[in-house]
Each structure stands twice: as C-alpha cells, then as structure tokens.
Amino acid sequence: MPNAKVLPLLESDAVVPCCPPLTERPMTAEEAESAARMFKALGDPVRLRLFSAVASHEGGEACVCDISDVGVSQPTVSHHLKKLKEAGLLTSERRGTWVYYRVEPSVLAAMGKLLAVPAAA
Amino acid sequence: MPNAKVLPLLESDAVVPCCPPLTERPMTAEEAESAARMFKALGDPVRLRLFSAVASHEGGEACVCDISDVGVSQPTVSHHLKKLKEAGLLTSERRGTWVYYRVEPSVLAAMGKLLAVPAAA
DNA sequence: CACCTGTATCGATAGACGTCAACATAGACA
DNA sequence: TGTCTATGTTGACGTCTATCGATACAGGTG
Numbered sequence: 001m002p003n004a005k006v007l008p009l010l011e012s013d014a015v016v017p018c019c020p021p022l023t024e025r026p027m028t029a030e031e032a033e034s035a036a037r038m039f040k041a042l043g044d045p046v047r048l049r050l051f052s053a054v055a056s057h058e059g060g061e062a063c064v065c066d067i068s069d070v071g072v073s074q075p076t077v078s079h080h081l082k083k084l085k086e087a088g089l090l091t092s093e094r095r096g097t098w099v100y101y102r103v104e105p106s107v108l109a110a111m112g113k114l115l116a117v118p119a120a121a
Numbered sequence: 122m123p124n125a126k127v128l129p130l131l132e133s134d135a136v137v138p139c140c141p142p143l144t145e146r147p148m149t150a151e152e153a154e155s156a157a158r159m160f161k162a163l164g165d166p167v168r169l170r171l172f173s174a175v176a177s178h179e180g181g182e183a184c185v186c187d188i189s190d191v192g193v194s195q196p197t198v199s200h201h202l203k204k205l206k207e208a209g210l211l212t213s214e215r216r217g218t219w220v221y222y223r224v225e226p227s228v229l230a231a232m233g234k235l236l237a238v239p240a241a242a
Numbered sequence: 243c244a245c246c247t248g249t250a251t252c253g254a255t256a257g258a259c260g261t262c263a264a265c266a267t268a269g270a271c272a
Numbered sequence: 273t274g275t276c277t278a279t280g281t282t283g284a285c286g287t288c289t290a291t292c293g294a295t296a297c298a299g300g301t302g
Contacts, residue, residue, distance in 0.1 A: 022153070028169065035169055042157065049147065049149075049150065052153070068249095075291080078251080079290075081249095082251095096300075097248060097300060108143075117235040186279090189279095196261080198279090201260090218278060219293070
C-alpha cells in the first residue's frame with residue numbers, strides 16, 4: 001500500500017498558494033512581493049528566535065511569557081510578534097490572562113516548498 | 122597524487138552547519154543571527170526575483186544580462202546581487218565580458234531544512 | 243470597587259535599507 | 273593606444289525599521 005501514508009502537513013491544499021519553487025521558473029513581481037513578506041518576517045534575529053521558540057514549544061503554541069526572554073524589552077517582543085502575525089506565520093489567541101501564539105504550519109510548509117532543491121545534482 | 126576531482130564540502134547533508142529545524146528547539150542568539158542573514162537576503166522582492174531567475178536558469182547559473190530586467194536600475198541590480206553574494210546564496214565568476222552568478226545549492230538546502238515541518242502532526 | 247500582572251499601543255529616535263545618477267573598472271576589439 | 277560594452281562602486285536622499293520608555297488595555301484577585 002504505497003499510498004497509505006499521507007504526508008501530514010505538506011500535501012494539504014490549505015497550503016498558502018504562494019508560488020512555485022524558486023528554481024522552477026523566475027518569479028513574477030507579484031509572487032516575489034508576496035513571498036518576500038514571509039522571508040522578511042524571518043529575516044530578523046529576534047523574530048527568528050521568537051518564531052522558533054513558539055514552533056518548538058510543546059503543542060506548537062506558547063504563551064508570550066514563555067518566550068519573551070530574548071534580550072529585548074517587552075514592547076519590542078510584542079512588536080515582533082505582531083509582525084510575525086501580519087506575515088501570516090503566527091496566530092494568537094487570548095486565554096484568560098495570557099496570550100498564546102501558535103505557528104501556521106501551512107505557511108511554514110509553503111516556504112519550505114519554495115526552497116525545495118531539485119533532486120538532480 | 123592529487124585527486125582529479127575533489128568534491129567540495131558543500132554537498133550532501135553536511136550542508137552548511139547552520140542550525141537545526143526551527144521546530145526542533147529554540148534557536149540560540151548566534152544561530153538566529155546567522156540564519157536571519159539568509160532569510161533577510163530573500164526578504165526583498167527584487168532580490169527574490171533575481172535569485173529565482175538565477176536558480177531557475179539553465180545550469181543553475183545566469184549572466185547578469187539575462188536577469189537584470191526586474192524594473193530597477195542597473196546599479197540597483199548590482200547592489201542586490203552583491204547582497205545575495207554576501208549572504209552566501211550566490212557566487213559569481215567573470216568570464217570574459219560577462220559576469221555569471223550561480224546558486225549555492227547547499228545553502229538553499231540548509232534553509233529548506235530549517236523550515237522542515239515535522240512529519241508528525 | 244481598587245490593585246496587580248500580562249500584553250498591546252503610542253511617540254520618539256537612531257540606524258539600516260532601497261534606490262538612483264554619476265563615476266570607476268574590466269575586458270573585447272580595432 | 274583608444275573606444276565601446278558590461279558590471280561594480282560611490283555618495284546622496286528618502287523611507288522603513290528596531291528599539292525604548294511611557295502609557296493604555298484586559299483580566300484576575302481581593
């Protein structure tokens with residue numbers, strides 16, 4: 001049963017239909033505009049640490065209080081989380097006192113596909 | 122006796138020893154600094170188009186003259202190509218009149234791994 | 243109600259970035 | 273040599289961005 005196993009997150013059509021792999025054909029201006037937004041969001045060390053902290057946290061979600069120890073002030077943390085949210089990489093939800101952020105797996109997968117390297121050397 | 126052909130340390134899974142997948146554990150400040158440089162390089166629409174144009178070009182390399190039609194001036198194209206080079210995403214070589222840029226597949230692969238989504242849902 | 247804690251927003255500032263015109267450099271060719 | 277083309281560099285300018293302190297908002301507790 002070769003096809004009994006479905007790749008969990010990568011096959012979904014829910015994946016943001018951004019663009020074909022970078023190596024497939026030259027991106028159009030619109031595609032580049034859209035994809036660059038996501039790369040840009042991860043192009044800051046603080047945001048990358050925040051995102052990684054959320055992504056690697058148990059259950060793929062984390063309270064701000066769990067991840068805000070990245071060496072910048074609280075307003076700055078909040079600012080970066082907002083940017084990641086605007087880029088579609090994170091979603092947030094308030095539960096009582098705390099706010100929880102979680103990763104958007106489909107977007108992550110879409111970015112991974114963009115960087116896919118063709119099998120042939 | 123010298124080897125006729127030595128494979129660079131850049132192939133295989135050894136890739137650039139940047140960082141584990143974003144979802145594996147929180148990145149350290151140093152890892153984030155390094156990885157953010159690469160994402161940042163792709164975080165500009167013009168650079169993304171240039172990179173995609175090179176990556177999708179025949180043989181994985183392209184002359185500047187082949188890809189410089191992205192709607193900005195020639196100095197700006199040169200500036201962005203330099204940035205991509207500094208980020209380790211492209212290499213360049215002059216051959217006669219023209220300068221050819223080619224992608225660094227190992228770096229691309231490393232970025233892809235960074236974004237790898239765990240198989241388990 | 244008042245108070246405390248966690249998080250977001252505001253306003254200001256310093257520095258980074260994208261862009262261009264002008265100029266410099268490298269190679270081809272006569 | 274000189275000139276032409278292709279590409280890189282420089283300097284300047286306007287915009288974006290990361291950061292902070294101060295403040296506002298939300299929800300829990302007493």
